[in-house]
Amino acid sequence: MHAFLVWLESTELNQWIVGSPSLWAFPGILAVHAIGMGFAAGLSAAIDLRVLGIAPEVPMREMRRFLPMLWTGFWLNAVSGVLLLIGYPTKALTNPLFYVKLFLVGLAMVLVRRISRQLTDDHTPAGATTPMSAARLRWLAIASLTCWAAAITAGRLLAYTYTHLTAFD
Amino acid sequence: MHDFQIWLVTSIRLHSPVAKMMHTAWGWPMAESLHFLGLSLLIGSIGAFDLRLLGVAKRVPLSAVHRFIPFGLLGFAINITTGLLFLLTEPDQYIYNRSFHLKLVFLMIGGLNASLFYLTSWKTVFGSVAVYKAPARARIIAGISLTAWISVIICGRMLTFFRPIPCEPHPTQIVLTCSP
Numbered sequence: 001m002h003a004f005l006v007w008l009e010s011t012e013l014n015q016w017i018v019g020s021p022s023l024w025a026f027p028g029i030l031a032v033h034a035i036g037m038g039f040a041a042g043l044s045a046a047i048d049l050r051v052l053g054i055a056p057e058v059p060m061r062e063m064r065r066f067l068p069m070l071w072t073g074f075w076l077n078a079v080s081g082v083l084l085l086i087g088y089p090t091k092a093l094t095n096p097l098f099y100v101k102l103f104l105v106g107l108a109m110v111l112v113r114r115i116s117r118q119l120t121d122d123h124t125p126a127g128a129t130t131p132m133s134a135a136r137l138r139w140l141a142i143a144s145l146t147c148w149a150a151a152i153t154a155g156r157l158l159a160y161t162y163t164h165l166t167a168f169d
Numbered sequence: 170m171h172d173f174q175i176w177l178v179t180s181i182r183l184h185s186p187v188a189k190m191m192h193t194a195w196g197w198p199m200a201e202s203l204h205f206l207g208l209s210l211l212i213g214s215i216g217a218f219d220l221r222l223l224g225v226a227k228r229v230p231l232s233a234v235h236r237f238i239p240f241g242l243l244g245f246a247i248n249i250t251t252g253l254l255f256l257l258t259e260p261d262q263y264i265y266n267r268s269f270h271l272k273l274v275f276l277m278i279g280g281l282n283a284s285l286f287y288l289t290s291w292k293t294v295f296g297s298v299a300v301y302k303a304p305a306r307a308r309i310i311a312g313i314s315l316t317a318w319i320s321v322i323i324c325g326r327m328l329t330f331f332r333p334i335p336c337e338p339h340p341t342q343i344v345l346t347c348s349p
Contacts, residue, residue, distance in 0.1 A: 023330065031326040035212075035319055037205065042213020046237055055236035058229050065226035066217055152209065153202040160198050 001093075005167040008089045017087035026087060033080040037155075039073030041148040044112050048141035051115065060119045067116055074109060090169065091162045097154055104151035111144040170344045174264050181260040191258040204251040208325075210244030212318060213237075222303040222311035230299035265333035267346040272324035279317035286310045 008014060017025055043066045049055070050063050085092050092098040118132050118140075132140075190196050214237040220226075221234040256263050263269040290307045294300055303311070336347035 023327070027327055027330045031323045034205070034208065034322050034326050038209050038212030038322060039216065041209040042211070042216060044213070045210060046213045046217045046240075049237065049240060054240070055233060057233035057236070058226075062226045062229045065229075066220065069216075069220060069225070148209065149206055152205045156202040156205055157198055 002167060005090045005093070008086060009167050011086070013083075014086050014089075017083060029080045029083045029087070032076055033084065036073040036076030036080060037152065040070055040077060041073075041108075041152060043067075043070040043073065044108065044148060045145055047112075047115060047119070048144045051119075051137055051141035060121050064116060064119050067112075070112065088165065090164050090167045092158070094164045095158060095162045097158055097161050101151055101154035101158065104147055104154060108144060108147040108151055111140055111147060115140050115144060171340070171349070174345045175349055178260040178264050181257055185257045185260075187254050188258045191254055197255075197258070200251045200254045204248055204255075207244040207247030207251065208322060211241050211248065212244075212322075214239075214241030214244065215318065216315060219311040219314045222307050223315075224303075224308075227301060230301060231294045231303060232299065235294070261348055262332060263328070265345050265348050266328055266331050267344075268324050268327040268331040270344060270346070272321055272328075275317050275320040275324060279314060279321060282310055282313045282317060286314075 017029065020026070022028075046066065047063050047070075050058055050060065115137065118137050191200065217237050218234050218241070221229065221231060226234070286307060289310075290304060293304055294307070331346075333346060333348040336345070336349045340347055340349070
C-alpha cells in the first residue's frame with residue numbers, strides 16, 4: 001500500500017493536480033466537484049421531495065426527465081473525485097471517513113436507481129419488474145435524503161479528519 | 170472603498186457575537202457542511218425549475234415545477250446564515266478576497282435575475298391556463314440563473330486560493346484585495 005501511494009504521488013498527473021499554479025488544476029477540480037454535487041444531490045433531493053408529496057401537479061413519471069442531468073452531476077463527480085484522489089491519495093485512503101463517504105455516495109446512487117424505476121403514475125413501474133407500495137417508496141425517499149446529507153457532511157469533514165497528507169507525512 | 174472595507178473588518182472583529190461558537194471544534198466544520206447541503210438544495214430546486222423553463226420535462230406545466238422553489242429558497246436561507254457565520258468570524262478573509270467580491274457580484278446577478286423573472290413572466294406562467302412553453306425571455310433568464318448560481322459555487326470554492334496577502338505600502342486598487 002505504501003509503495004503504491006509513493007508511486008502515485010510521483011506521477012506527473014499528481015504533480016500537476018497538486019503542484020500547478022493554474023486555477024484549472026486543484027481549484028478547478030474542486031469547483032467541478034461542488035457543481036456536480038449540487039446537481040446530483042440536489043436533483044435527487046427534488047425527486048425525493050416529489051415522492052414525499054411536494055409539487056403534486058408534476059406527474060411522477062415526468063421527474064425521470066431530470067435523471068440525465070442528475071447522472072451528469074454524478075459522473076462529473078466520479079471523474080473529479082478520482083482526480084482529487086490522485087492528487088492526495090494518502091490523505092484520503094488513510095482516513096476511515098473517506099470509505100464511509102464512498103459507501104454513502106454509493107448507497108445514495110443505488111437509491112436513485114431504485115426510486116427512479118418506481119417513478120410512475122399508474123403503478124406499472126418503468127423498467128422495474130416488481131411494483132413497490134407507495135409507503136415503501138416514501139421510505140426510500142427519506143433514506144435517500146438522509147444518505148445525501150450524511151455523504152455531504154462526511155465529505156466536508158474529510159478536510160478536518162485526515163492524519164497523513166502524503167505518503168512521507 | 171478601502172476605508173469602508175477596513176471599517177467593516179474592524180467593527181466585525183470588535184462586535185462579532187459568533188466567533189466564539191465558530192472557533193469550537195465543531196463550529197466551522199458543521200457550518201461548512203450545512204453550507205454544502207444548502208447549496209445542493211438550491212441547485213436542485215432552482216436548477217430543476219430553470220431546466221424546466223429551458224425545455225426539460227416538456228409535458229409538465231411550468232407552474233407545477235415552480236413548487237420546488239420554496240426548497241431552493243430554504244437552501245438560500247441556510248447559506249446566507251452559514252455564510253454570515255463565516256464572514257462574522259473571519260471578516261478579513263472575505264472582505265479583502267477578490268473571489269468573495271466576485272461571488273457577491275454573481276449573487277446579485279442571481280437575485281436581480283430572479284426578480285426579473287417574476288416581473289416579466291408572472292402573469293404568463295401563473296395564469297389560469299397551464300403553460301408548457303416558456304417565453305423566450307424566461308428561457309434567457311433561466312440560462313442566466315443557472316450560469317449565475319454555478320458561478321457563485323465556483324467563486325465560493327476559489328475563496329481559499331485567493332486568501333488576501335499583506336498589502337504593499339500604498340495599494341492602488343479601487344477595492345482592497347490585500348490585507349492592510
